[in-house]
Amino acid sequence: MEKIxxxxxxxxxxxxxxxxxxxxxxxxxxxxxxxxxxxxxNTAAIYTKNKVQGAxxxxxxxxxxxxxxxxxxxxxxxxxxxTADGVEIAEQGCQLVADACGIxxxxxxxxxxxxxxxxxxxxxxxxxxxxxxxxLSTDGHTAAxxxxxxTDTYPKETAVQFTAGGRTCTIGGAAKGSxxxxxxxxxxxxxxxxxxxxxxxxxxxxxxxxxxxxxxQISIDGDTSTNDTVFLMANGKAGxxxxxxxxxxxxAFCEAxxxxxVDIARMVAGDGEGATRLIEAHVVNAPTIEAARxxxxxVICSNxxxxxxxxxxxxxxxxxxxxxxxxxxxxxxxxxxxxxxxxGEITVCKATAAVPFSEEKAAEVLGQDTVYVEIDLHxxxxxxxxxxxxxxxxxxxxxxxxxx
Amino acid sequence: MEKIxxxxxxxxxxxxxxxxxxxxxxxxxxxxxxxxxxxxxNTAAIYTKNKVQGAxxxxxxxxxxxxxxxxxxxxxxxxxxxTADGVEIAEQGCQLVADACGIxxxxxxxxxxxxxxxxxxxxxxxxxxxxxxxxLSTDGHTAAxxxxxxTDTYPKETAVQFTAGGRTCTIGGAAKGSxxxxxxxxxxxxxxxxxxxxxxxxxxxxxxxxxxxxxxQISIDGDTSTNDTVFLMANGKAGxxxxxxxxxxxxAFCEAxxxxxVDIARMVAGDGEGATRLIEAHVVNAPTIEAARxxxxxVICSNxxxxxxxxxxxxxxxxxxxxxxxxxxxxxxxxxxxxxxxxGEITVCKATAAVPFSEEKAAEVLGQDTVYVEIDLHxxxxxxxxxxxxxxxxxxxxxxxxxx
Numbered sequence: 001m002e003k004i005x006x007x008x009x010x011x012x013x014x015x016x017x018x019x020x021x022x023x024x025x026x027x028x029x030x031x032x033x034x035x036x037x038x039x040x041x042n043t044a045a046i047y048t049k050n051k052v053q054g055a056x057x058x059x060x061x062x063x064x065x066x067x068x069x070x071x072x073x074x075x076x077x078x079x080x081x082x083t084a085d086g087v088e089i090a091e092q093g094c095q096l097v098a099d100a101c102g103i104x105x106x107x108x109x110x111x112x113x114x115x116x117x118x119x120x121x122x123x124x125x126x127x128x129x130x131x132x133x134x135x136l137s138t139d140g141h142t143a144a145x146x147x148x149x150x151t152d153t154y155p156k157e158t159a160v161q162f163t164a165g166g167r168t169c170t171i172g173g174a175a176k177g178s179x180x181x182x183x184x185x186x187x188x189x190x191x192x193x194x195x196x197x198x199x200x201x202x203x204x205x206x207x208x209x210x211x212x213x214x215x216x217q218i219s220i221d222g223d224t225s226t227n228d229t230v231f232l233m234a235n236g237k238a239g240x241x242x243x244x245x246x247x248x249x250x251x252a253f254c255e256a257x258x259x260x261x262v263d264i265a266r267m268v269a270g271d272g273e274g275a276t277r278l279i280e281a282h283v284v285n286a287p288t289i290e291a292a293r294x295x296x297x298x299v300i301c302s303n304x305x306x307x308x309x310x311x312x313x314x315x316x317x318x319x320x321x322x323x324x325x326x327x328x329x330x331x332x333x334x335x336x337x338x339x340x341x342x343x344g345e346i347t348v349c350k351a352t353a354a355v356p357f358s359e360e361k362a363a364e365v366l367g368q369d370t371v372y373v374e375i376d377l378h379x380x381x382x383x384x385x386x387x388x389x390x391x392x393x394x395x396x397x398x399x400x401x402x403x404x
Numbered sequence: 405m406e407k408i409x410x411x412x413x414x415x416x417x418x419x420x421x422x423x424x425x426x427x428x429x430x431x432x433x434x435x436x437x438x439x440x441x442x443x444x445x446n447t448a449a450i451y452t453k454n455k456v457q458g459a460x461x462x463x464x465x466x467x468x469x470x471x472x473x474x475x476x477x478x479x480x481x482x483x484x485x486x487t488a489d490g491v492e493i494a495e496q497g498c499q500l501v502a503d504a505c506g507i508x509x510x511x512x513x514x515x516x517x518x519x520x521x522x523x524x525x526x527x528x529x530x531x532x533x534x535x536x537x538x539x540l541s542t543d544g545h546t547a548a549x550x551x552x553x554x555t556d557t558y559p560k561e562t563a564v565q566f567t568a569g570g571r572t573c574t575i576g577g578a579a580k581g582s583x584x585x586x587x588x589x590x591x592x593x594x595x596x597x598x599x600x601x602x603x604x605x606x607x608x609x610x611x612x613x614x615x616x617x618x619x620x621q622i623s624i625d626g627d628t629s630t631n632d633t634v635f636l637m638a639n640g641k642a643g644x645x646x647x648x649x650x651x652x653x654x655x656a657f658c659e660a661x662x663x664x665x666v667d668i669a670r671m672v673a674g675d676g677e678g679a680t681r682l683i684e685a686h687v688v689n690a691p692t693i694e695a696a697r698x699x700x701x702x703v704i705c706s707n708x709x710x711x712x713x714x715x716x717x718x719x720x721x722x723x724x725x726x727x728x729x730x731x732x733x734x735x736x737x738x739x740x741x742x743x744x745x746x747x748g749e750i751t752v753c754k755a756t757a758a759v760p761f762s763e764e765k766a767a768e769v770l771g772q773d774t775v776y777v778e779i780d781l782h783x784x785x786x787x788x789x790x791x792x793x794x795x796x797x798x799x800x801x802x803x804x805x806x807x808x
Contacts, residue, residue, distance in 0.1 A: 051736035052728030052756065082724055084757050116721025117758040226725050303707070304803055311804030317520025320486055321630050324456030332455035352456065353488050354521040393797050399711030 001259055007141035007157030010172030011195035013038045013237045017135030018147030021128020023114065024077025030147030031124070033074040033174075034097065034132035035191055040107055041233040043069040044204040046211050048228035054079055055086025055120075056110040057229065059094065063106050067200030070107035072191050072231055073097050073129070076150050076176065080112040080120040081226045093125045100133040111189050111229050113150055113176055141174065148176040148189055151273050151398055158263035162256040164249040165240030169196035171256045177218075177268030190215070190230040190264055196253055197236035198243040205246075206254050207232045214261035217293060217386040218269050219301045232257070262385075269300075269387035270370070274394030279309055280387055281373040287380035291328035298326035299373055300388025309371060310390040314339065314362035316348040319373060336376040341368035405663055411545035411561030414576035415599035417442045417641045421539030422551030425532020427518065428481025434551030435528070437478040437578075438501065438536035439595055444511055445637035447473040448608040450615050452632035458483055459490025459524075460514040461633065463498065467510050471604030474511035476595050476635055477501045477533070478552050480580065484516040484524040485630045497529045504537040515593050515633050517554055517580055545578065552580040552593055555677050555802055562667035566660040568653040569644030573600035575660045581622075581672030594619070594634040594668055600657055601640035602647040609650075610658050611636045618665035621697060621790040622673050623705045636661070666789075673704075673791035674774070678798030683713055684791055685777040691784035695732035702730035703777055704792025713775060714794040718743065718766035720752040723777060740780040745772035 008016050016035045024031030045064055047057045063069065073093055080086045094108035112120075135143065145155030159172030173192035198206070207230065215230060236242065243249045270278030281299040286292035299305055302322040308315040316337055324332050337349035343364045346357045365371070412420050420439045428435030449468055451461045467473065477497055484490045498512035516524075539547065549559035563576030577596035602610070611634060619634060640646065647653045674682030685703040690696035703709055706726040712719040720741055728736050741753035747768045750761045769775070 050725065050728040051730075051734075052724050052739075079721070082721060082753065082757055115719075116725060117753065118721075119758070226721075226728060303799075307800050307803030310800065313804065315519075317483070317486060317522075317630075320456050321454065321520060324454040324630060326455075330455075335456075349486065349521065353486055354523070391800060391803075393800050395707075396711050396714065396795060396797050396800065399708055399795075400715030400717065 001160050001162045001256060004159050004161055004170070006159050007145060007172050008035050008174045008191055008193045009138045009141040010159035011170040011193045011235070013195060013235045014193045015136040015138055016140040016144035017132045017137065018140065018143030019128050019131035019135055021075065022124035023075040029149060030143065031076045032128040032132055033144035033147040034136065035072040035144060035193065036101055036136055037070050037233060037235045039235050040068050040070045041235045042067060042198060042200040042203050044207040044232040046207055046230045048226060050226045052082065052226045054081040054112055054227035055083065055090045056080060056112045056227065058087050059090040060109045060229065063109055067204065068107065069109050069233060070103050071097055071101060072109045072111060074111040074148050074189060076148055077114040078112065078118050078120050079114045079116045079227050082117040083120050086120060089120045089122055092122050096125050096129040100129050109231055113148070113189055113227055116226060145174040148174065150176065152177060153271055156264060156267040156271065158260050160256050160259050162252050164196055164243065164252050167238045167240040169238040169240060170194060171196065171260055173260050173264055175264045175268055177271060192230070192232045192260060194234045195237040196234055196243070197238060197240050198234045198253060202243050202250060203232060203234050206257055210254070210257050210261050212293065213258060214265045217297055217384065218265045219297060219388050265387045269389050272389035273398045274392040275389030276310060276392055277368065277390050278370045278387065279373065279389060280370065280385055281375065282383065282385045283375045283377065284383045285380055286377050286382045287330050289382045289384060291330045292382045292384035293386070294328035295323050295326040295330065295375060295377070296384050296386035298322045299375070300386045303391055306388065306391035309366065310392045312363050312366035314346065314348055314357070314359070314366060320349060320352065323375060330377055331379045334378040336378065338374045339365055340372050340374065341365050341370060343368055405564050405566045405660055408563050408565055408574070410563050411549055411576050412439050412578045412595055412597045413542045413545040414563035415574040415597050415639070417599060417639045418597045419540040419542055420544040420548035421536045421541065422544065422547030423532050423535035423539055425479065426528030427479040433553060434547065435480045436532035436536055437548035437551040438540065439476040439548060439597065440505060440540055441474050441637060441639050443639050444472050444474045445639045446471060446602060446604040446607050448611040448636045450611055450634045452630060454630045456486065456630045458485040458516055458631035459487065459494045460484060460516045460631065462491050463494040464513045464633065467513055471608065472511065473513050473637060474507050475501055475505060476513045476515060478515040478593060480552055480554050481518040482516065482522055482524050483518045483520045483631050486521040487524050490524060493524045493526055496526050500529050500533040504533050513635055517552070517593055517631055520630060549578040552578065554580065556581060557675055560668060560671040560675065562664050564660050564663050566656050568600055568642070568647065568656045571642045571644040573642040573644060574598060575600065575664055577664050577668055579668045579672055581675060596634070596636045596664060598638045599641040600638055600647070601642060601644050602638050602657060606647050606654060607636060607638050610661055614658070614661050614665050616697065617662060618669045621701055621788065622669045623701060623792050669791045673793050676793035677802045678796040679793030680714060680796055681772065681794050682774045682791065683777065683793060684774065684789060685779065686787065686789045687779045687781065688787045689784055690781050690786045691734050693786045693788060695734045696786045696788035697790070698732035699727050699730040699734065699779060699781070700788050700790035702726045703779065704790045707795055710792065710795035713770065714796045716767050716770035718750065718752055718761065718763070718770055724753060724756065727779060734781055735783045738782040740782065742778045743769055744776050744778065745769050745774060747772055
């Protein structure tokens with residue numbers, strides 16, 4: 001498996017573009033993104049489990065009943081959620097793309113992110129869609145990723161190549177993260193494209209199985225959004241025999257999807273609102289995979305752990321506290337805890353009791369852009385990771401100001 | 405029912421004191437508190453459900469096996485948690501109180517709050533306990549409440565009088581809150597005393613039944629502490645016939661306990677680390693009490709809601725988002741949302757859709773010390789409240805600094 005550039009356009013047959021239509025405020029960044037496949041794709045999706053859901057989810061579910069799509073239309077700045085005519089507006093946006101690109105409106109998937117409960121007019125789409133169509137190119141992936149952003153500080157893209165059925169396949173994605181990020185099944189907005197030939201059924205299974213491994217293990221602030229969505233489109237252009245069962249090719253596809261998904265998880269978590277560093281918690285020797293996931297996520301969700309990480313303070317009692325209240329069955333009496341980064345490793349706790357460590361070394365280890373928390377439960381053989389960030393003054397600043 | 409002064413000394417037969425021993429750093433505030441009853445009391449307790457628990461909980465559980473106690477010894481600054489010899493130190497502290505006061509060590513309940521994982525020496529108790537004994541008086545309740553504090557900004561006390569069996573009874577309490585507050589059953593440290601005659605069995609039932617109504621509905625930061633504890637001591641001096649069944653007197657006792665507990669919940673939440681205001685979420689017309697509790701707590705736990713409240717910004721979409729991801733069964737398609745305070749009320753959402761409101765009025769309503777969020781689910785007849793606070797720069801400051 002090899003990393004490559006190109007994001008959602010890395011796989012042959014996909015073009016993208018970004019433009020400003022007016023659902024957001026930043027003309028330079030843009031607020032609308034279009035991803036278009038040359039052909040109809042087998043497509044999978046996962047959505048937020050929030051009971052309050054964005055209008056785009058209603059429309060996308062409907063359009064994806066046949067497991068196929070050809071384009072994704074995304075806007076930022078207005079979530080089109082809790083709006084009286086949100087579904088109609090989302091449908092009209094799809095129709096504008098269909099007319100501009102000569103495809104069926106049912107093959108367009110809408111996606112929205114931004115402020116909840118603000119009326120969504122159609123005018124910005126009337127302005128933006130022609131620009132999006134005109135701007136489509138295989139180089140448009142970064143413009144698309146940028147237009148999706150709200151409080152993100154950089155566009156998030158990734159892509160890898162792998163082999164299936166003797167053919168080189170490519171899978172690449174773009175993501176929008178930043179705030180209200182605590183996915184319960186899908187996540188923020190993530191769009192992944194691949195040229196691998198894979199059936200609608202198997203592509204949905206691959207995405208649904210991946211969600212608990214990566215997307216659901218991200219948390220910025222504990223708030224599960226109303227609009228979380230992951231779309232995964234496969235156009236089949238790699239020419240491999242279509243994957244229709246859980247065979248070796250399927251396994252290769254899932255590994256590539258996992259690589260892309262973990263990359264996205266790290267980018268989204270590390271660029272959380274106001275974040276200065278990525279916190280990756282890794283739990284080993286848990287009795288079940290569910291316990292490993294719950295404990296690792298509990299640690300990266302703790303406001304107290306996050307605030308201590310901001311100060312590069314090895315206040316490990318807070319980590320153990322978060323381990324202890326994780327909702328899972330495990331034995332908490334024999335927990336080892338160490339923290340590492342590019343600058344080395346410190347062990348702070350063995351068998352749930354303090355061990356001496358150098359505060360000077362700890363400050364150096366914790367002062368880095370990525371900090372790994374290693375938790376050994378000595379209570380089984382399962383492991384999992386979770387992806388979070390520190391809690392900073394800027395998180396407050398951003399979220400006390402966001403609507404204005 | 406009438407509110408009175410006197411905190412844990414409001415009920416006849418209880419004395420208290422505060423002193424500095426050295427587990428904390430602030431000599432003026434003190435770091436040790438003692439509450440002593442003239443006689444052995446029927447006593448109830450609830451503790452954190454965190455799998456990692458403070459040593460004082462092990463000792464208190466053991467001492468309370470007979471449902472009786474006569475004194476509470478509390479220290480702040482060091483949690484005595486994840487320490488190798490924590491249980492022995494806690495036992496020694498109880499013995500020091502027993503020797504000083506001429507009571508049995510098994511009738512002393514220890515309680516600790518502060519930094520986790522720091523060695524706890526016995527010396528501060530050798531210094532503090534004689535001072536505590538010397539300072540005992542019926543006026544010592546505030547000194548005790550103050551000595552319990554860590555990052556609290558004021559001592560938290562309350563008391564009410566009620567009638568049971570034709571006698572006037574009193575119940576009063578002291579609490580320590582501030583951070584790592586998201587009680588799962590017990591809460592922070594709360595000590596309540598009463599002169600009402602009530603059996604050990606009924607007093608434990610009353611406290612256990614009260615916990616989900618008030619203590620478990622508080623959250624400052626989502627972090628369930630390792631040391632949460634509520635003690636409730638009844639000395640029987642009111643002279644009422646002992647309550648031994650769920651009769652009218654028991655009901656009067658429970659109502660008074662609820663009044664005291666809600667007072668404490670409001671004080672603890674409103675004085676959360678860095679908080680500038682109390683946020684009280686009230687859910688009505690929920691299908692079950694569990695749904696009402698889950699939805700109200702979800703709202704006051706949301707970092708995004710909390711940050712918006714800090715800015716007095718009526719970003720109600722975040723409230724509806726938190727309603728939507730609450731882990732409970734209810735219909736989220738017909739939610740009404742209004743916000744009120746001393747300065748009036750605004751309705752922001754009807755049937756899960758936006759309604760226009762004055763931003764100027766909203767800023768005035770939300771700018772007060774206590775802000776009420778009223779959520780009508782139109783899906784049943786149950787209600788519940790939850791108690792939280794805003795998320796501020798000072799929360800970060802306090803928690804990036806706490807250990808140093």
